[in-house]
Amino acid sequence: MDRTQKSDVVASLNAQLQEVSVVVVARNNGLTVAQSMDLRNKMREAGASFKVTKNRLVKIAAEGTPYASLNDLLTGPCGLATSVDPVAAAKVAVEFAKANEKFEILGGAMGDTVLNVDGVKALATMPSLDELRAKIIGLVQAPATKVVQIVQAPAGQLARVFAAYSEKEAA
Numbered sequence: 001m002d003r004t005q006k007s008d009v010v011a012s013l014n015a016q017l018q019e020v021s022v023v024v025v026a027r028n029n030g031l032t033v034a035q036s037m038d039l040r041n042k043m044r045e046a047g048a049s050f051k052v053t054k055n056r057l058v059k060i061a062a063e064g065t066p067y068a069s070l071n072d073l074l075t076g077p078c079g080l081a082t083s084v085d086p087v088a089a090a091k092v093a094v095e096f097a098k099a100n101e102k103f104e105i106l107g108g109a110m111g112d113t114v115l116n117v118d119g120v121k122a123l124a125t126m127p128s129l130d131e132l133r134a135k136i137i138g139l140v141q142a143p144a145t146k147v148v149q150i151v152q153a154p155a156g157q158l159a160r161v162f163a164a165y166s167e168k169e170a171a
Contacts, residue, residue, distance in 0.1 A: 012061075014062075020084055021111070022089050049089075050081045058078075086110055
């Protein structure tokens with residue numbers, strides 16, 4: 001890799017680190033190509049990404065971002081799982097680590113907050129942004145549905161009373 005390629009990688013990483021909400025650092029020592037592709041596909045499906053880059057380039061790219069505190073975790077063969085959704089990257093990384101013993105989570109960060117392994121696992125247990133949105137919509141719709149049912153109930157009762165009177169007069 002020559003200097004221009006390195007500077008392009010650093011600029012790309014820096015732009016990515018400016019946009020994401022969470023970064024998970026993991027050691028991927030001994031993963032096969034198929035396992036790496038499987039991890040990347042799972043990350044992509046969840047709206048996250050996994051990238052293996054030279055640690056020195058990541059350290060340079062992290063300068064000036066909230067993730068500069070991750071430099072201590074960047075030793076040995078590491079990869080970065082990132083996502084805009086604060087939970088997606090952590091969820092996929094933790095699930096993948098359970099199935100593959102060669103994939104080890106080292107820690108991560110949410111903005112300025114540095115997370116240890118337990119912090120990343122706790123983050124992975126939280127509902128995703130889409131799940132939270134669905135719950136909020138459900139909570140907002142529930143009272144509206146109940147209001148409509150209550151408003152319609154007296155009208156339904158009146159209709160049944162009128163129907164009973166009309167049947168009584170017709171008989």
